[in-house]
Amino acid sequence: MSVARRYAQALLDLVEKDPGKVADRLVEFDRIIRETPLLKEVLISPAFRMEERRRVFDRVIKKLAWGAPLDRFLWYLVEHRRMDHIGGIAEAFQGMVDQRAGKVRVEVTSSKPLDQATGTKLSSTLSRALGKTVIMKPRVDESLIAGLSVRVGDLVVDGSLKTQLNSLREILTRKS
Secondary structure (H helix, E strand, O other): OOHHHHHHHHHHHHOOOOHHHHHHHHHHHHHHHHHOHHHHHHHHOOOOOHHHHHHHHHHHHHHHOOOOOHHHHHHHHHHOOOHHHHHHHHHHHHHHHHHHOOEEEEEEEEOOOOOHHHHHHHHHHHHHHHOOEEEEEEEEOHHHOOOEEEEEOOEEEEOOHHHHHHHHHHHHHHHO
């Protein structure tokens, strides 16, 4: 089990109510850290004394006003020099919360934005196939030309025209 998954599991064991809200807050804290390089530097770099880190951390947490156990957990990460894993922890935690709730996150990449009807039909089809409620995260990549690429965890089903053309090119170059 990865470091991020171990910490995510430990937090999940601590959370007594509304783990979905805690998951959202973890994602938010990761975003704050990524978008504020100076804050990240203070919380991660050994160049800052623990008292300095604590002062900065307390000010940030006070503004966020989230409360226990999340504030204690985040301080534990700072104190034990694990804050650089916050993104992975947030992702693992979200996955655990989704799994408990019978949900799965699916990234769907298409060459153009999916219309409402197509998105609804795709979500329904994926829900039936996976046996879980699907939370779709649509992405647009115009280089796909046409078709879709669907990612569920580590599994990728790529039905894009770009991939099919690349496969055909590979077959043709091997035969010549």
